[in-house]
Amino acid sequence: MKKIVAGLCILAMAFTVTACGSGDTSxxxxxxxxxxxxxxxxxxxxxxxxxEFASVEPDISIEVQGVGSSAGIKAAIDGTAxxxxxxxxxxxxxKEAGVTEHILAYxxxxxxxxxxxxxxxxxxxxxxxxxxxxxTNWKEVGGNDADIIVISRESGSGTRDAFEEMTGLLEEVDGxxxxxxxxxxxxxxxxxxVKANIESKENSIAYLSLGYVDDTMNxxxxxxxxxxxxxxxxxxxxxxxxxxxVTKGEVSEATQKYLDYCLDEGQEIVSESYISIx
Numbered sequence: 001m002k003k004i005v006a007g008l009c010i011l012a013m014a015f016t017v018t019a020c021g022s023g024d025t026s027x028x029x030x031x032x033x034x035x036x037x038x039x040x041x042x043x044x045x046x047x048x049x050x051x052e053f054a055s056v057e058p059d060i061s062i063e064v065q066g067v068g069s070s071a072g073i074k075a076a077i078d079g080t081a082x083x084x085x086x087x088x089x090x091x092x093x094x095k096e097a098g099v100t101e102h103i104l105a106y107x108x109x110x111x112x113x114x115x116x117x118x119x120x121x122x123x124x125x126x127x128x129x130x131x132x133x134x135x136t137n138w139k140e141v142g143g144n145d146a147d148i149i150v151i152s153r154e155s156g157s158g159t160r161d162a163f164e165e166m167t168g169l170l171e172e173v174d175g176x177x178x179x180x181x182x183x184x185x186x187x188x189x190x191x192x193x194v195k196a197n198i199e200s201k202e203n204s205i206a207y208l209s210l211g212y213v214d215d216t217m218n219x220x221x222x223x224x225x226x227x228x229x230x231x232x233x234x235x236x237x238x239x240x241x242x243x244x245x246v247t248k249g250e251v252s253e254a255t256q257k258y259l260d261y262c263l264d265e266g267q268e269i270v271s272e273s274y275i276s277i278x
Contacts, residue, residue, distance in 0.1 A: 115217055
């Protein structure tokens with residue numbers, strides 16, 4: 001009986017050390033794991049950096065999950081992730097929670113339509129009217145006589161939060177900012193789902209991280225400015241935001257090494273799709 005109790009005590013002590021640590025978990029052979037949780041926009045680039053990082057630090061494993069910016073920031077605050085990833089600015093309440101933000105890159109948010117859509121250019125006010133449901137047919141903006149299918153991201157998406165903020169798709173009600181998004185908008189989870197729907201629905205319109213825009217869609221010129229890395233960098237294209245990594249408190253050695261790599265050597269990978277901070 002004494003041996004059983006002693007064994008349980010040792011297990012309890014081991015669990016306590018793991019649970020109260022920095023969030024890194026030790027694996028067989030002393031390998032450390034760093035968890036990065038958050039924005040699906042940031043997910044591909046931090047994963048690519050993690051793949052390169054593995055060749056430099058083989059004893060540190062990076063686990064990346066794309067669950068949305070708000071969830072990622074919350075995970076960093078709660079300590080359930082070592083690093084939160086966000087594709088929007090931090091809210092005041094999040095800053096007050098004591099987090100530290102590390103800018104990974106800058107990104108534009110492109111308004112995109114199906115490849116066969118003849119509409120190539122819109123002004124920012126028209127974009128707002130389309131996404132709020134005030135304009136409902138493409139013929140109203142020089143396109144075909146067809147109902148506009150508005151596609152948006154899910155609640156908690158950093159891309160959605162940033163897009164609504166910068167295009168005026170919010171109104172203040174009882175001290176809270178409420179979205180003006182069209183009620184029957186098609187809601188997509190993640191950038192990949194947005195891309196698939198834009199490609200398959202000829203009369204659709206959506207917004208998408210510039211890093212995801214490719215030749216399967218058309219990016220709309222807004223107020224006479226095309227969404228490109230150059231126009232985002234120059235400030236001409238106004239719908240842009242930072243991509244950030246978030247930590248709270250003192251981080252582990254493994255976490256710090258990965259952060260440093262993201263903000264230094266990893267910037268070469270960042271520049272392939274986004275705007276590097278260097």
